[in-house]
Each structure stands twice: as C-alpha cells, then as structure tokens.
Amino acid sequence: MIPIPKPILEISHLSHRFSDGGLGLDNICLTIAKGEFVVVAGHNGSGKTTLFRHLNGLLTPESGDVKVDGISVSADVLRARQMVGLVFQDADSQIVGETVYDDAAFGPENLCLNPVEVKRRVTSALSAVGMEHLAGQKPHRLSGGEKRRLAIAGILAMESQVLVLDEPFANLDHAGMLQVLSRIAYLHRAGKTIILSTHDLDKTLGLAGRLILMKNGSIIRDGAFEIVMRDAESAGVKMPCACRLEALYPDKGSRSDPCHDHDGLS
Amino acid sequence: MIMTVYREQDAEMIMRLEKMDIRFKMACMAVLSMAVLKADAMGLIFLSLLCLGLWIGVRFPIMTILRHLRYLVLLLIIVFSARAWTISLFAGPEKAWISLDPEGAIEGLLICWRLVVLTFLGILWTATSSPSGIRTAVEWFCRPFPGLPGKQVATMMSLMVRFLPVIVAQARETSAAQQCRCIQNRKNPLYRTVRFSIPLLCRTMESADRLADAMEARCYSPDRSRPLALKSGRSDWLVLIGTTGFCALMIGF
Numbered sequence: 239m240i241p242i243p244k245p246i247l248e249i250s251h252l253s254h255r256f257s258d259g260g261l262g263l264d265n266i267c268l269t270i271a272k273g274e275f276v277v278v279a280g281h282n283g284s285g286k287t288t289l290f291r292h293l294n295g296l297l298t299p300e301s302g303d304v305k306v307d308g309i310s311v312s313a314d315v316l317r318a319r320q321m322v323g324l325v326f327q328d329a330d331s332q333i334v335g336e337t338v339y340d341d342a343a344f345g346p347e348n349l350c351l352n353p354v355e356v357k358r359r360v361t362s363a364l365s366a367v368g369m370e371h372l373a374g375q376k377p378h379r380l381s382g383g384e385k386r387r388l389a390i391a392g393i394l395a396m397e398s399q400v401l402v403l404d405e406p407f408a409n410l411d412h413a414g415m416l417q418v419l420s421r422i423a424y425l426h427r428a429g430k431t432i433i434l435s436t437h438d439l440d441k442t443l444g445l446a447g448r449l450i451l452m453k454n455g456s457i458i459r460d461g462a463f464e465i466v467m468r469d470a471e472s473a474g475v476k477m478p479c480a481c482r483l484e485a486l487y488p489d490k491g492s493r494s495d496p497c498h499d500h501d502g503l504s
Numbered sequence: 505m506i507m508t509v510y511r512e513q514d515a516e517m518i519m520r521l522e523k524m525d526i527r528f529k530m531a532c533m534a535v536l537s538m539a540v541l542k543a544d545a546m547g548l549i550f551l552s553l554l555c556l557g558l559w560i561g562v563r564f565p566i567m568t569i570l571r572h573l574r575y576l577v578l579l580l581i582i583v584f585s586a587r588a589w590t591i592s593l594f595a596g597p598e599k600a601w602i603s604l605d606p607e608g609a610i611e612g613l614l615i616c617w618r619l620v621v622l623t624f625l626g627i628l629w630t631a632t633s634s635p636s637g638i639r640t641a642v643e644w645f646c647r648p649f650p651g652l653p654g655k656q657v658a659t660m661m662s663l664m665v666r667f668l669p670v671i672v673a674q675a676r677e678t679s680a681a682q683q684c685r686c687i688q689n690r691k692n693p694l695y696r697t698v699r700f701s702i703p704l705l706c707r708t709m710e711s712a713d714r715l716a717d718a719m720e721a722r723c724y725s726p727d728r729s730r731p732l733a734l735k736s737g738r739s740d741w742l743v744l745i746g747t748t749g750f751c752a753l754m755i756g757f
Contacts, residue, residue, distance in 0.1 A: 348725055350729050
C-alpha cells in the first residue's frame with residue numbers, strides 16, 4: 239500500500255475581503271502534502287498573492303482557517319512564518335541587509351539564535367543557492383537572478399519547510415531564470431515543499447507535480463500538472479508550448495518534447 | 505554613496521582603521537570633531553595636517569572624491585559670502601549698500617576650513633567602518649539611556665544605508681522616464697519638482713510597505729541576536745588617549 243504523504247498545509251473555507259470591499263479569496267479549500275511541488279497560476283488579480291500572504295499570517299482571513307503542519311496560523315504566527323518562507327515578487331524590497339551575508343542572517347537573528355548557529359545557517363543557505371562566494375557583496379550590485387536567489391537564501395536560513403515563491407521568474411532574463419529554476423529544482427529534490435506562482439507554465443513543466451488554476455479569488459482547477467495545464471487558458475494563463483504542439487500534431491504526441499527536458503538544470 | 509565606493513581600497517592604513525574597535529573609532533571621531541570646532545587657526549593647521557596624513561595613508565582617489573563633493577563647494581561659497589559681505593539696506597547714496605567685512609571674511613574662511621576638515625574626517629570614518637559595525641556601536645552607545653530604543657535606531661540606520669542606493673536608482677529612473685516625455689520643455693521649476701517628487705515619493709512609500717511585509721515575513725522583532733561581538737584591545741585605548749591628548753593640545757593653542 240502506498241503511504242499517503244502527511245499534509246503540511248491545510249486550507250479550509252478561506253475567504254478574504256479587501257478594505258475597499260473587493261473579494262480577494264472566495265471559499266478556498268486546499269491541502270498540500272509534504273514535499274509536493276505545486277504551481278499556482280491565474281491572471282493578474284486572481285488572488286494568488288493574497289492566498290500566499292495567508293500562508294504565513296501576513297493577512298488574516300475573513301473566514302476559514304489555514305493550518306501549517308496541523309497548527310492554525312492564527313494560533314502561532316511566529317511558527318508559521320518560520321515554517322513557511324515567502325519569497326516576494328520584488329526581490330529589491332525584500333533584501334534588508336547591507337551585504338549578502340547580513341541579509342541571509344536577518345531571519346536567524348530575528349529568531350534570536352546564537353552567532354555560531356546564525357553563521358552555520360547562513361553558510362548553508364548561501365551554499366544551497368550557490369552564492370557563498372558573494373557573501374561580502376553589496377545587494378544592490380547583484381544581478382536580478384542573484385537578488386532572487388538571495389531572497390530564497392534568506393528564507394532557507396530560517397530552515398523553512400515550505401517555500402512559497404510569488405512569481406520568481408518575473409523580470410528575469412533567460413540566464414537569471416535558469417539560475418533561479420535550477421535552485422528551486424535542487425531544493426525540491428532536497429525535500430522542501432515548493433509552492434510557486436507563475437504566468438509562464440513552460441518553465442515549471444516537468445518539475446511541478448500539481449497545478450492549481452485560480453480565477454477571481456477561487457480555485458477553478460486543481461490536479462496533475464500535465465492534465466490541468468490543458469485548461470490553462472480558461473484561467474487567463476498561456477498554455478505551455480508542448481500542449482500547443484500536441485494539439486497541432488496529435489499523432490506525434492508521444493514524442494519527447496524539448497520543453498519537458500529539465501535535466502540540464504541541476 | 506562615497507562610503508560604498510571607497511571601501512574597496514585595501515591600503516594598510518585602511519586595514520588598521522577597519523580593525524579598530526568601532527566604539528573607540530566613534531569616540532575618536534567625536535573628540536576630533538569637537539577639537540576642529542573649538543581650535544583656532546594654528547590648531548586647525550595641525551588638525552588639518554593630521555587629516556591629510558590619514559588621507560595619504562588610506563590612498564583614496566582624491567580627485568574622484570572631490571568630484572563627488574562639488575556641491576559642498578557651493579555650500580562653502582554661500583557660508584563664506586554670508587559671513588564676509590555686509591549688506592546695508594538703508595545706506596545713503598555716498599555709501600555702497602554691500603561691503604566686504606575683513607573680520608567677517610576671516611571668520612568665514614575659518615568656518616569653511618572647519619567644514620572641509622570635518623567632511624574629510626567624516627568620509628574617512630564612514631569609509632573605514634562597516635555599516636553593521638556602526639549599527640552595533642550605536643546600539644551600544646544607546647544602552648545606558650533608558651528611553652532611547654537603541655535596537656530600533658540601529659535597525660533604522662542599517663535600513664537607510666541599504667535603501668539609499670535603491671531610492672537613488674528609482675529617482676534616476678523617474679527622471680529618465682520624464683525626460684523621455686520632454687519634461688525639460690516645461691520651464692516652471694516648481695511644476696517639474698512636483699512632477700518628479702510625487703511619483704518618487706509614492707514609489708518610495710510603496711517600497712517601504714513591501715519592505716515592512718518582507719521583514720514581518722522573516723519574523724522581525726527588535727529583540728534580535730547581535731551580529732557582531734565588540735572587542736577592544738590595548739591599541740584602541742592608546743589611539744583614544746593619543747587622540748584626546750592631541751586634541752587638548754590643539755584647543756590649548
């Protein structure tokens with residue numbers, strides 16, 4: 239019998255209304271298992287960021303509940319923030335340290351860890367994102383891809399189990415995107431639970447196991463990536479090129495497609 | 505900005521100044537600043553020689569720094585003029601309404617000299633001190649004062665250092681975007697200032713909001729572990745005592 243993975247995130251009947259009265263989230267029910275790689279896609283304003291902000295208590299729900307590893311976020315916000323690391327879309331405003339090292343140390347210092355432990359965590363986090371050689375560098379001198387990787391390192395240094403990445407490929411060139419994607423793939427292989435939002439499903443094809451489509455604050459499709467991606471355009475998201483090719487040449491559908499090949503990333 | 509540009513030099517003097525305990529460096533800077541403000545011309549000559557000696561030791565690219573300081577010259581001209589020229593609004597037709605006051609001119613020269621020495625000492629200090637070191641020292645100096653939130657002040661300082669380049673970059677971007685839409689054709693400086701500053705201010709506020717969220721997401725609390733352990737040695741005490749003695753002599757001149 240295949241063991242059922244333990245859920246790390248349980249969202250039940252989550253609704254959120256903005257201060258202007260607009261509906262941000264509408265009755266979201268979702269369970270995410272430990273070690274899953276989930277992509278959340280949807281048009282701008284579909285509720286992806288609002289959903290992510292509930293996962294570590296930056297927003298409080300109007301109704302419903304979010305549980306992280308069995309404990310409600312509202313019951314212990316600090317624990318939720320430690321376990322669920324959120325990487326924001328704009329890396330520039332997320333980086334707070336004067337050097338790469340200082341920034342990665344920001345989270346562990348907030349947890350009042352001793353300097354030896356802070357150093358161990360920072361070294362390990364920077365090495366996980368391939369930035370240990372840039373420890374003394376000023377953040378504003380980093381490239382877009384490096385800034386995004388530093389933002390991820392800042393979360394890893396807190397030893398978060400779940401990594402939530404809000405549009406991690408936005409405003410990155412191809413090289414920067416590959417840097418970030420390869421690190422995400424590596425972290426997933428290392429056992430982290432990954433939840434990321436993107437408008438470009440091609441980038442996560444072959445890596446993610448599950449795709450959630452959102453529209454107007456609700457989940458409209460949720461399931462295996464390869465199946466749900468065919469409905470992507472109903473949520474205002476571009477369908478991956480592999481699907482388009484398959485539709486154009488149905489008899490060659492079984493042929494392996496270069497879009498699926500992510501082996502070179504690691 | 506100057507601090508971030510010139511910290512990359514690696515002259516032996518920089519290494520020595522960087523190794524010095526930040527609290528002692530801060531105290532030396534305070535004593536030197538007071539001496540510069542109090543000293544007369546003779547004392548100022550010796551203080552300037554000390555400053556010059558340190559500058560030669562650290563081998564900073566002086567011409568590049570002077571280019572950065574071009575607006576300081578404007579300030580000095582204004583300060584000097586305010587001291588040196590006397591304006592008599594109700595002077596008769598036989599007297600000039602503006603005249604040079606020799607005593608005021610000497611006074612103005614001394615003030616400008618002091619400002620220049622202080623600026624150069626300040627650059628030297630910031631360029632040889634890490635921002636996290638300054639933050640830790642500020643926190644340490646605030647500790648004896650009960651109402652003063654040292655940790656918050658230190659965090660604010662560190663954020664300011666981190667975000668200055670971001671705000672400068674945003675300002676450049678806003679200015680370039682407006683130039684692309686021919687803002688230079690508008691001759692009214694007030695209109696141009698308003699059009700430039702409001703979007704920049706809004707962007708800065710939005711960045712500050714996002715920063716607050718990002719800090720909260722990483723469990724920010726004022727009670728954090730201190731990144732640096734402060735350690736002082738005999739050499740730090742010697743430098744402080746030497747600086748204090750030298751400054752006392754200069755004021756006594």
